[in-house]
Amino acid sequence: MASTETVDRITSTDRIFDELFARIVGLDLLPGTKISETDVAKSFGYSRQPVREAFTRLANLNLLLIRPQRATIVRPFSRDLIANARFVRAAIELEVVRTAAQSRNVAFDADLKASLRGQRDAIAAEDTKAFHDLDYDFHRLLCLSAGRPFAFEMIAANKAQVDRLCMLSLTSTEAMQTLYEDHDGLVQALFGQDAEAADRILRQHLNRLDPIIDAIYTTHKGYFEE
Amino acid sequence: MASTETVDRITSTDRIFDELFARIVGLDLLPGTKISETDVAKSFGYSRQPVREAFTRLANLNLLLIRPQRATIVRPFSRDLIANARFVRAAIELEVVRTAAQSRNVAFDADLKASLRGQRDAIAAEDTKAFHDLDYDFHRLLCLSAGRPFAFEMIAANKAQVDRLCMLSLTSTEAMQTLYEDHDGLVQALFGQDAEAADRILRQHLNRLDPIIDAIYTTHKGYFEE
DNA sequence: ACACGAAAACTTGCATACTAGTCAACAAGA
């Protein structure tokens, strides 16, 4: 999303955006929470202006809901928005792995293998935080391997919508193991230039969220819109 | 991009955004053109504030390049940005047509057929403008038919980057005929629930831009960055 | 004529004040 050309210096808006983004995705700010430009400005020690611009960016990511002359709230979960975000993310990532499988670029093979090793270690240590970080990086590596770093920005933007929801679900060791096996199968498919297998495995991988999201919908209906 | 929930009233920012968007995509404002918040504010009769917010939105779409304390310019064409935009658009639309083919929804069949008829008429009348509009609508119909209206918003956002470039290329009757045949084949693949054929045809369809973009790169290098 | 430097004229980022609209609380009346 950011300019790819100039080394934009970090502005107040950037700082506020980053901080709020982390708080929202980390569920530090729960869906439905009212959040006012004035209050945030005071707490950050800036004026309303940069806060306002950060709000606009977050609203574009569907993380805030700006209601003119009423209030701005942390956007509640929406099954529609989540479905859309997942569809787009899947579409992009599927094309990424097909590309990566068909036009092999061995430059990232070592990184992919290292990531898998790291994931195994995280599972052994039952370190869900580390696993989550490695998972993030793994999917980024897939994009790099396909020569489409930009694709990951799009994926990340859509992931955010789902990630904050999944914060509500504990990741078990078994779940991590399953995800790891998907990753491993995906890498093997890439190395074997088997685009069809990569497609199939990634679809299954991304669909594993279905029951999790459904479960959260029933247990945390209050965080959903309406 | 806009909120899907409330009927947001149209703000000054919206008006300025829409107008500038049309001017940029319509090449009324050429790539590289300097454009200042103050000047635009004066010409619209608003203050700098709404102009500034419209600028931010356009910059997010990679249509403006805001260079702090220097100037804001209409973003020059970038082969990287165009490649990225096309990749993302293709990824999403491919998944759209695969979905539309596999889980048929006949509700839009009549609209699709009507669009094809309209396209034939536009070609007969050599009306490129009408054809372009119908083409836009056709791809929107594909998304609707797949039950993914949101996907078209993403496609449109990425299309803008390419559309303004293609304004530099005249559309011949033969070219329109080729595009029509793609559309027709695509619809037949959908009706026949042949996801593989739909995938193949759409890839070919989207790749037809390759030589056009290359040609424009050589004939209008001045509009490209660096 | 040319190189150089200072200043003026720009630019966007940020701060602050004002406007118009929404909502909630509360008092008055039935």
Next chain:
DNA sequence: TCTTGTTGACTAGTATGCAAGTTTTCGTGT
């Protein structure tokens, strides 16, 4: 008790002024 109307405390949208930095201009010195 319940309904209703008014008031005041919020909200975001907009206008404007200042700060910091870049670019251009133009005059000066060689």
